[in-house]
Amino acid sequence: MEIKFFDDRVIVSGTDDFSAGKIFDCGQCFRWVRSPDGSWTGSALGRVLRLREEEGSVIFECGKEEFLGVWHDYFDLGRDYAALRKRLSVSEYMERACGFGAGIRILRQDAWEALCTFIISQCNNIARITGIVDRLCRIFGDEQEGGFCSFPGPERLCGLSERDLEPLRAGYRASYIISAARSVASGALELEALRSCDAETAEAALTALPGVGRKVASCVMLFGLGHTEAFPVDTWMRRALRDNFGPGFDPSVFGPDAGFAQQYIFYYSRWGRGGERYVCD
DNA sequence: AACCAGGCGCATA
DNA sequence: TATGCGCATGGT
Numbered sequence: 141m142e143i144k145f146f147d148d149r150v151i152v153s154g155t156d157d158f159s160a161g162k163i164f165d166c167g168q169c170f171r172w173v174r175s176p177d178g179s180w181t182g183s184a185l186g187r188v189l190r191l192r193e194e195e196g197s198v199i200f201e202c203g204k205e206e207f208l209g210v211w212h213d214y215f216d217l218g219r220d221y222a223a224l225r226k227r228l229s230v231s232e233y234m235e236r237a238c239g240f241g242a243g244i245r246i247l248r249q250d251a252w253e254a255l256c257t258f259i260i261s262q263c264n265n266i267a268r269i270t271g272i273v274d275r276l277c278r279i280f281g282d283e284q285e286g287g288f289c290s291f292p293g294p295e296r297l298c299g300l301s302e303r304d305l306e307p308l309r310a311g312y313r314a315s316y317i318i319s320a321a322r323s324v325a326s327g328a329l330e331l332e333a334l335r336s337c338d339a340e341t342a343e344a345a346l347t348a349l350p351g352v353g354r355k356v357a358s359c360v361m362l363f364g365l366g367h368t369e370a371f372p373v374d375t376w377m378r379r380a381l382r383d384n385f386g387p388g389f390d391p392s393v394f395g396p397d398a399g400f401a402q403q404y405i406f407y408y409s410r411w412g413r414g415g416e417r418y419v420c421d
Numbered sequence: 422a423a424c425c426a427g428g429c430g431c432a433t434a
Numbered sequence: 435t436a437t438g439c440g441c442a443t444g445g446t
Contacts, residue, residue, distance in 0.1 A: 167427060262428040267445055269427085311442030316429090353429050374427035406427080 150207040153197035157221035159243025166407045168363050170273045183288040216245050233384045237408035251331040253291045254364025258356045259316045275308045297321035316351025335365050362399040371398040380409035
């Protein structure tokens, strides 16, 4: 992978492992939008970025400092995904899943945003999750360039009531959002400290929050806390595992790569051939 | 017009 | 440990 710096943009080229469409549509984040011209714009970590793909390279519309200080890490560009896919291709199925998902990267998202959005995601569909998250940012976040809004932090939400959140139309999840905001804002839950904890400790701390079970906790760990061994299992994963792996399958065989295995399996089962059989059943 | 969504928490066996 | 249910809302 090559990175070239210009005054107003950074160009990343020479990799099969950056596909904006797959990265933003694989269900890990909810705030990147595609423009008619094919470019993508999103708000993350308090900043707005636009990027576009052109002839096998990715163009980040930002300066060198911002790229190195923010986006290089956010897009996990220091990781060798080609080597990762090779390690994960331990079976014919995994080889297909990794090939199909080539281009996926697991974003290093803000931990609070991950917690909040995956609380919202429970028993919900992507379209509605996106809408609720958008309203949350639009109503309680700060305005940014291009009509985008920042993700409101826990200190912004901790003083609100369930009625204040009614315009989100988040249903019963509203109370979960508020109590999570209060736990984090008060310091009762130190999200950043969970980065360096072992997985069991992090999961226990997260599931202590109302409305946070194993699935949401594992998503927060994987997408927001850098716990790459986390392996979220939802309805899609349950079906994919049931049909393609033994009944006693243990994701820990993938060790610290388990989270990436999960993403490739999930993406393949939803959008690839691995998922078609379920439609016909 | 139903069905169900990247679940959770609680009750019951 | 396993299974079932209600929870708010609205996309498909």
